[in-house]
Amino acid sequence: MKIELELAAQRLREHDKILILTHKNPDGDTLGSGFGLYYGLKQLGKQVYLRNSDELPAKFSYFYDSQMTAEFEPDYIVSVDVGDTKLLGTKLEQYADKIDLCIDHHVSNTLYAKETYLDGAASSVSEILFFLLELLGIWFDEQIANCLYTGLVTDTGCFKFSNTGVKTHLAAARLIEFGADYERINRDMFETKSxxxxxxxxxxxxxxxxxxxxxxxxxxxxxxxxxxxxxxxxxxxxxxxxxxxxxxxxxxxxxxxxxxxxxxxxxxxxxxxxxxxxxxxxxxxxxxxxxxxxxxxxxxxxxxxxxxxxxxxxxxx
Ligand SMILES: [Mn+2]
Known part of the structure; x- marks a missing residue:
């Protein structure tokens, strides 16, 4: 069932032990929105853990929290940027029918979760997360700003793709205001090649x-x-x-x-x-x-x- 953003925020507020699932072969958006949500929920005093089927890429290492621990039984499972349970990958497929909330922007989303917030017009889930965390009253620190900004730019090809909208730029402007290190992120994501x-x-x-x-x-x-x-x-x-x-x-x-x-x-x-x-x-x-x-x-x-x-x-x- 599709739900509104306000209800998604309420669901997150109601739960205290939250597991965040991201898609296999992770990109800047699934990890950027996932860790943005992770740090936002931590701020609200919740136990949170983020999982991926694959090893987390080194180029996103600035997202990671060395303190992150899985030592709790989740009471709520959220997936971000996962349009289909096939994209969970081998280590996470056990959760395929247990996902409470999916936050996504893929028009092809198969609505596999109990509740889904889907905005096909959003450039990225990171863009959605900006407005969701605002609803939750989160203070955007540099860490959260960097995570969400990375997701915004990687999914829009640095604001070049047709999915870039007014809200994308508004969110990006606010994230820069909150300290997103846009110069380094854009250089690392788009300029530097191995x-x-x-x-x-x-x-x-x-x-x-x-x-x-x-x-x-x-x-x-x-x-x-x-x-x-x-x-x-x-x-x-x-x-x-x-x-x-x-x-x-x-x-x-x-x-x-x-x-x-x-x-x-x-x-x-x-x-x-x-x-x-x-x-x-x-x-x-x-x-x-x-x-x-x-x-x-x-x-x-x-x-x-x-x-x-x-x-x-x-x-x-
Ligand atoms: Mn995405």
Whole structure:
């Protein structure tokens, strides 16, 4: 059931032992909103713990609380930025049918939680969290400001994507006022690239293929390429955006081999194509211009299916 933000705030106020769940392969928004909520609830004197199926990436280490302890039985379970229980990952799937509240901005959210606050117009869950913590009367210290600001900028490509709205900028302005270290965060998130990242980008550009009058760009990143570049999934973050930087490209398909005959696909589109709609054909989802799905099978079949779907989407415009 969908609920209003005021009720979500009330639910959080009513509970004292709260577990926060974030999505696998964590990004700046799921961790930024998760830790923003974590520190906000700590301020209210609650016991809080945040979990992820994967190891937490080093680049977000400034979020972490070395004092965080799981030594309590939660009486309330909240998920942030998790559009589907499939995204909880192996370590958290045990909670799939036990989630009390989901706070999300994915239009494809499957409404798996007992109650859901969903704002598909919000740039990020971190944006939602800014207004939620305000309702809870939290004092925004630097730590909370840094967490939420990171989520805002990573999900909007530093305020460049179409999901950036008036509320995004309002929240960001307030977060800067509260001490968000925007210069360092933006440099760390967008400017600084590891050698592994540069090596991977070089391979991606080299192997890029174009279809349908160059309206579709296709990129395949194999495990061998990842290994050669010395890259892990955090290095990969944002690689799919490269396809959309190319003039005339309406659909960017970026495939990452995650196992034998197992591919994770990131779809990036221009205004001409709905990425979420394309991914739904393969049981995936996401946002209008950025969505994802997974496909199993040999690469030739996977590629054929994806290109056919892309062609269909392009043909209908
Ligand atoms: Mn998000």
């Amino acid at each position: 050698f592994a990242r540069i090596a991977l980008e070089r391979m991606v550009l080299d192997g890029m293929e174009f279809y349908f009058d160059r309206r579709c760009a296709y990129v395949l990143v194999t495990r061998a390429m990842m290994e050669e570049a010395g890259a892990d999934y955090t290095t990969f973050d944002g690689i799919s955006a490269i396809t959309r930087q190319i003039e005339g490209v309406d659909v960017g398909l970026t495939l990452r081999e995650i196992g034998a005959d197992d591919y994770k696909i990131s779809v990036r589109t221009s205004a001409a194509v709905n990425a979420s709609e394309l991914c739904r054909k393969f049981d995936g989802g996401g946002h209008v211009r950025a969505a994802g799905c997974t496909l199993k099978g040999n690469i030739a079949d996977v590629k054929r299916k994806l290109l056919a779907a892309a062609q269909e989407m392009l043909g209908s415009r």
